[in-house]
Amino acid sequence: MTNSWTDIKNADVVWIMGGNAAEAHPCGFKWVTEAKAERGAKLMVVDPRFNRSAAMADHYAPIRAGSDIAFLSGVVNYLLSNDKIHKEYVRNYTNAAFVVQEGYGFDEGLFTGYNESKRTYDRSTWDYEFSADGFAVRDMTLEHPRCVYQLMKKHFERYTPELVERVSGTPKDKFLKVAEWVASTANGERAMTIMYALGWTQHSHGAQNIRTAAMIQLLCGNIGIPGGGVNALRGHSNVQGITDVGTLTAAIPGYLALPAESEPTLESHLGKRTFKPLLPNQTSYWQNYRKFYVSFLKSYFGAKATPENEFGYQWMPKLDTPYDALRMFDVMHQGKTTGLLCQGFNPLMSIAYSGKTVAALSKLKFLVSMDPIETDTARFWENHGEYNNVDTAKIQTEVFMLPVTTFAEEDGSFTNSSRCIQWKWQAADAYFEARKDIEILSDLFTRIRKLYEKDGGKGKDPLLAVDWSYKDPMHPSADELLKELNGKALVDLKDADGKVVRAAGQQLASFGEMRDDGSTDGSMWIYTGVYGPTGNLAQRRENTDPSGLGVFPTWGFAWPANRRIQYNRASADPQGKPWSDKKKYMYWDGQRWTGPDVPDYVPTIPPERATGPFIMNQEGVSRLWVRGLMADGPFPAHYESFESPLAANPIFPKIRGNPVARVFNNDMEIFGSAKDFPIVATTYRLVEHFHYWTKSVHANAVIQPEFFVEISEELAKEKGIKPGQLVRVWSNRGQVKGKAVVTKRMIPLKVDGKIVHQVGLPLNFGFIGETKKASPINSLTPPVGDANSQTPEFKSFLVNIEPVPGPVA
């Protein structure tokens, strides 16, 4: 989230799309009801289903799954063509004024630089025009025909309300109401928050979905202000933390990059990333990348990391290609993987195309499941009739189940969607023989290291070099680990005058204290400050809110630097004054930046210096145009899902799906066509369950006991399906059976002249647990990955449906 959960109460318009906050984030949703009740905020929901959030909405607009970019681009066009944008914000705080170099073009759905055989773009034409001094060229009048603003107007003009209706199936009046409510916030007086989740992410064009939303918020001036933001609602209590700490496939902790094969030396790695400002007087915070990276390496390799050995850079693995989950299983499917360690991971249920997942797991020599519950994956070899129809005798994979403690049985921290790190204390003893994850991994590490010490072998050096100096190497404590993430001074740190500002051994108070000479460590710069010299701030529980704006500055610690709203410099105009009294947040008081939050800015830089508010960007401003930072285009464009009910893309007939989305070689043939599979399906979770965990919890099973399929009354009639009847749903990859929930909440849409039916498939069920047995929902879903994030397209694919004869429950 750019903002925080508690900040949502400051919104005047709440827009939920690509998510279902009431369903998946009921506790956070309280701030939506709060904004409605106390501020009179309007809530609008755009979704293929009239869902639980829609039940709370003032306005609901239906949409065909997978057509979000058309819809959002329609809003962009509405704002631009009606000039309903926050002009001053756009001019000064976005790259609207930047001039794009000649040579860029967009034609028939393709940007310049496309290589069809490689399915990639050469992105060199997607850059700014630079002046001789190396800075980007701008036209503050926004009139230059190649400035981003003018390119945008041209790029989005095709997305008329009529086109939105034709492509997305959203009735024009319902679309226009959304656009009008969005526009009502483009003025600095009112704010809109966008709440989304995996309904935007899990598409072959997922990253661009979110980007289009960000563009809308920038055009309205809704980034950096209270009640605004593009707010990703994270799906687990600590998935923000797990992303921060570096489980992204190409990242190390703190969103620093994992070295690539093309970066043989530390300097070659850092050189590519020590971004220089693109405008005068900008700070470009990434200039500090080197300090963060060296501190990280110092944490990893301790005293063994020295300037002479590039701080141990050579011990870091070098990535040839990102190993995301889809690729992991593709490699496994090719028989190239010996063993898999699943730590809190149930891939048989959660990876697209479970038929392939089972086949891949069957080729492993061993599988380790570290989990508090027995997962379906750990039992993948077991025949559960139609729900998991495997030939056990043919599977040779050895499975180890290592029971681990649950969150309540260990100390540690959660980082929530608001980026707020909150400590939690162990509340119960471990159950039976369960051990903490940290203990199991430490045990494993210690044993493997001993074997290497004794026998040597490939990959020996990094393992022997790792610094493992915990008080008890077998039981590193959560406290020690958070301290390590934070970082400390390794020698006395002195300022320019030679005064000691941080004594050796002291914890660092902020990442500003990190150094690139090996005198500090700290494996995750964004968390620095959470465990500073004053102790563990994640343990703070003071729920006072002096400003009344939902800041709660002394509750836990929000990264970075305990900042609750990111880019909050943008809450004031270029002169440093609040855009309006209603949205007063951070402002220049003549001496420094002040307000209820921690400024996302150098606190003493005066407005006159015109340093941009988006200090993490080289431009100093936000990007409506992303240059070459995204694989599939500097602007978004509507592409159909890989499985689409339409024969062609109604907007760009020559390009049907995202031209750079990733599909593995052998997977191309497993996509189905609308001829055999005319119905659009989308998957989602239910509020009664948490993923595939709570199907093992009795009370959750009681309140939602059995897999079901949501269908419209019209489709039920067409197919002869009675409410509560068992139905079979199948795609080109597999089938599931569930009870029919026939509902007015699903409606057929008219898309490009034809009626398109959609069905909803909740994902929380499986063949292990207390709920009634069900096949993995992902036996249906296609293994195509988003062009940027490689997230599978779970939210839009094709199926067919028929009633299963038999008595109706």
Add this chain to the structure above:
Amino acid sequence: MTTAYDVERGDQVHPGNPVTVDRYTTGARINHWITATCLILLALSGLALFHPSLFFLTGLFGDGQNTRAIHPWIGVVLFFSFAGLFIRFWKANLWRREDGTWMARLHDVLTGNEEKLPEVGKYNAGQKVVFWSMSILIITLIVSGFVIWDQYFSEYSTIPQKRVAVLVHALAAVAIICVWIVHVYAAIWVRGTIGAMTRGKVTGGWAWRHHRKWLRELVGGKKA
């Protein structure tokens, strides 16, 4: 042979001094006393749940839970038991011409002026009224009882139906207890009656006085 329309199996006159008349067979008497016991238990257990001031009666059955549980089962026993009585007695309880006259002279009945009453068969009109009232009320009670026997049958009726049933059950129960009071009182008041149900016999004089037509039939039957 004349049809002895209100003579039941086992009815027999034994001349002598005094004359004795067999009125009820052993089977009929056992049947009656089972029914009587059930009815008393039902009244006690039912009244316990009918009015708070009588809730203490649940103590006779252990506690409230037992009382609630056992009451309907006793009702079932009573129903079948009474069905036995009904099969035995229904024919003799068919309404006859003289019963109307008898009823019309209820005042004479109550004042003991039996000479003013018509001769009646095995049962007089009052007994017949008791018999038919019991029959109708027991059917009413068993039907309404099933509707409110929630332990086993709650799903077969709606709550509004149950409400009507529970009211009907209460009213029928009050009625049957009143009928029962009449029945018992009559047995006490008309001396010599109780022996009919204890030993199965009455004296000839009793039969002559109260059921002369029946006696004549019995005697006449012998004649034939």
Add this chain to the structure above:
Amino acid sequence: MFQPIANPTTKPVAPKFGDKDLIRRSASNITPAAQRQPEVAKLIDVSKCIGCKACQVACLEWNNLVEEVGINVGVYDNPHDLTPNTWTLMRYSEYQNPESGNLEWLIRKDGCMHCEDPGCLKACPAPGAIVQYSNGIVDFVHDNCIGCGYCVKGCPFNIPRISKVDNKAYKCSLCVDRVAVGQGPACQKACPTQAIVFGTKDEMKKWADFRIKDLKSRGFKNAGLYDPPGVSGTHVMYVLQHADKPQIYANLANNPSISPVVEIWKGVTKYAGLAAMGAFVAIGFLHHIIAGPNRVSAEDEKNAEKLTEGKA
């Protein structure tokens, strides 16, 4: 935001009310507490309810109830009805608003309404099995329950359920044990959106007014409070978007009151019945005194002998 109820201390707290605060006790004559505690109420704002069922789970957990895992029958309602273990249940209704043309998904939390004039208590024959505290909470005392099911018939909202296991009646207690120590009911505590709030009845009515104003501003011109006068008001109240049509909320009673059949049964029948039985006994007794026994005379016996003469 409605001011949340503060967490309790970890030290034991003396209950704020108990047997001395009863105003009604089933099948018993009691002197109602001289001074009423402030009436409490739970306010369920249907317009804020997302139907997450956290209240259902909280109720199961706080009250140590174990419900069976059922099946899906084509709706979101699970379990499908209240049971002896499910004291509260979300009921989902899809309502096509004829005026706005909009679909509305109305989600109502069903459970005991804690009537000011409780039909269950009126119907109950077991002394002390149902009690009403002066703050309005109607509670079942299971030690005294005999499982007759009369409360089911007395209730205008179809709430109590009789357990097949122990043959006792069960329903929401409004977490009387929590309220007694200054907490709100478990469902209220678990509700993420403040669709359930708890406080004094006066506070709840005031808060409801605030909510109704908001709903009216959003076009729900018949928004209102459900506090049915037919049962003298309830201690669980709803804020409804369409207070003129309670029945669209999964058949919420339009104008509930204790059924007249129950009133007759538990009113006049109870007294008239006893009187009738007493009268019959009395009449018999008097008759016996006045008329004396009806004896068989020696003459009768003679006549019988005469009739049977020679028949031996």
